[in-house]
Amino acid sequence: MSTQLLESLIKQSEELSVEEQLRLASYLVERARQASAGPEKRYRWRDLRGRARYPMMGEDAQAWVSRTRQEDTEQREKGWRHD
Numbered sequence: 001m002s003t004q005l006l007e008s009l010i011k012q013s014e015e016l017s018v019e020e021q022l023r024l025a026s027y028l029v030e031r032a033r034q035a036s037a038g039p040e041k042r043y044r045w046r047d048l049r050g051r052a053r054y055p056m057m058g059e060d061a062q063a064w065v066s067r068t069r070q071e072d073t074e075q076r077e078k079g080w081r082h083d
Helices: 003-014 018-035 061-082
Strands: none
Touching: none
16 A cells, blocks of 8 residues: 555544544454454465375376485586586
């Protein structure tokens, strides 16, 4: 939100009655509370369990781990040789 818009909203809120200001404040507080709600609003890893098809991306997980470790080792060794 731009600073100009925020300043405009603040000025507009000053034209409200006390009751309207309290109602607006209550609305904003509740909305902020819901937006920053804890884990019930966010996914947990255990909620995602079993969602992906096996094998994901057509490759076995252990094969992927072994392959990427080997590639990383080769990259490191290549870097050592060029130094």
